[in-house]
Amino acid sequence: MADKPNTMTVEQAADEAAALRQTLNEWRRQYYDEDAPNVEDSVYDQKYERLVELEQTFPQLVTPDSPTQLVGGTVKAGFDKVTHEIPMLSLGDVFSQAELQEFVDRLEQNVGHPVDYNCELKIDGLALSLRYEDGVLVQGSTRGNGTVGEDITANIKTIKSIPQRLTRPLTIDVRGECYMPKAAFAALNERREAAGEPVFANPRNAAAGTLRQLDSRVVAERQLSTFMYNIADYEPLTARTQSDMLTEFADLGFAINPDFKVAHSMADVFSYIDHYQNERPELAYGIDGIVIKANPLPLQRSLGATVKVPRWAIAFKFPPDEQPTLLKDVEWT
Numbered sequence: 310m311a312d313k314p315n316t317m318t319v320e321q322a323a324d325e326a327a328a329l330r331q332t333l334n335e336w337r338r339q340y341y342d343e344d345a346p347n348v349e350d351s352v353y354d355q356k357y358e359r360l361v362e363l364e365q366t367f368p369q370l371v372t373p374d375s376p377t378q379l380v381g382g383t384v385k386a387g388f389d390k391v392t393h394e395i396p397m398l399s400l401g402d403v404f405s406q407a408e409l410q411e412f413v414d415r416l417e418q419n420v421g422h423p424v425d426y427n428c429e430l431k432i433d434g435l436a437l438s439l440r441y442e443d444g445v446l447v448q449g450s451t452r453g454n455g456t457v458g459e460d461i462t463a464n465i466k467t468i469k470s471i472p473q474r475l476t477r478p479l480t481i482d483v484r485g486e487c488y489m490p491k492a493a494f495a496a497l498n499e500r501r502e503a504a505g506e507p508v509f510a511n512p513r514n515a516a517a518g519t520l521r522q523l524d525s526r527v528v529a530e531r532q533l534s535t536f537m538y539n540i541a542d543y544e545p546l547t548a549r550t551q552s553d554m555l556t557e558f559a560d561l562g563f564a565i566n567p568d569f570k571v572a573h574s575m576a577d578v579f580s581y582i583d584h585y586q587n588e589r590p591e592l593a594y595g596i597d598g599i600v601i602k603a604n605p606l607p608l609q610r611s612l613g614a615t616v617k618v619p620r621w622a623i624a625f626k627f628p629p630d631e632q633p634t635l636l637k638d639v640e641w642t
């Protein structure tokens with residue numbers, strides 16, 4: 310029978326709490342990776358309650374990455390503002406292969422040599438920034454206007470694909486997309502329709518609407534996920550290309566989209582675009598195009614950005630997804 314916390318020394322409690330945090334966070338991570346709990350809920354709950362008991366007796370033992378800090382009961386009046394030290398950029402758009410060729414020709418003229426490009430799916434979600442200090446998640450925020458966003462830390466702590474602690478004690482600001490998978494979107498709209506609540510028009514709106522919930526318990530009930538793809542300053546990483554950075558993000562514990570591909574010619578870029586324009590309906594999440602980025606990170610830095618968009622990346626946009634018309638929208642005349 311476990312000792313009553315008030316009969317324990319703080320050192321004993323600290324050791325037990327650290328072991329419980331490690332186990333519970335590992336179970337959460339596995340749950341996300343395998344998308345199925347490999348431990349009985351009752352076992353998880355028993356250890357979770359024990360950790361709550363220890364933290365209530367010894368509040369100094371609470372850490373930001375403790376699973377007890379992930380789904381707060383606090384309902385906020387509004388979101389605090391967060392200033393992005395390094396602005397979160399948007400993306401320029403092109404709508405044809407000819408326009409894409411012009412962008413590439415201009416870029417390679419500018420640098421004076423051919424460039425390798427990393428091709429990535431353009432996830433149709435909401436951009437967010439995650440701040441880690443010494444490897445621990447300390448803040449999550451929306452892009453906002455690129456310089457000032459909203460503090461959504463309580464909400465993003467409920468998203469299983471976001472690590473509370475990295476595998477290395479880095480201090481970094483990582484950017485990516487928060488999205489709602491198509492299946493989760495359909496299930497959510499079914500529930501809302503059954504409850505007589507307005508449905509969301511598309512997964513992007515559902516993700517944005519969820520992240521803007523002031524009550525993080527609502528966020529915890531919806532299956533939001535993330536793909537990370539950018540960093541404010543790449544110095545702390547070992548990677549020196551976009552493609553290696555994505556692999557390093559995965560090693561650090563982030564969710565990344567695995568369908569990225571380095572292109573060594575425009576033919577490679579165009580075949581990647583054609584492939585995923587066809588694949589699009591089969592994907593488990595919405596995409597609204599492809600992002601093509603100069604692969605070398607030092608080149609990204611030297612090319613820099615205009616006021617809002619990088620000179621080293623472009624979005625090739627697909628025509629809008631043909632959303633199935635909700636039957637109730639059809640005029641039965």
Ligand SMILES: NC(=O)c1c(N)nc(OC2CCCC2)nc1O[C@@H]1CCC[C@@H]1O
Pocket residue numbers: 397398399400429430431432433434436452486538539600619622
């Ligand atoms: N939606 C995406 O999947 C995506 C991506 N895979 N890669 C980037 O790289 C940008 C970020 C800053 C400079 C290049 N941006 C993306 O989405 C942007 C972010 C803000 C507006 C677009 O959603």
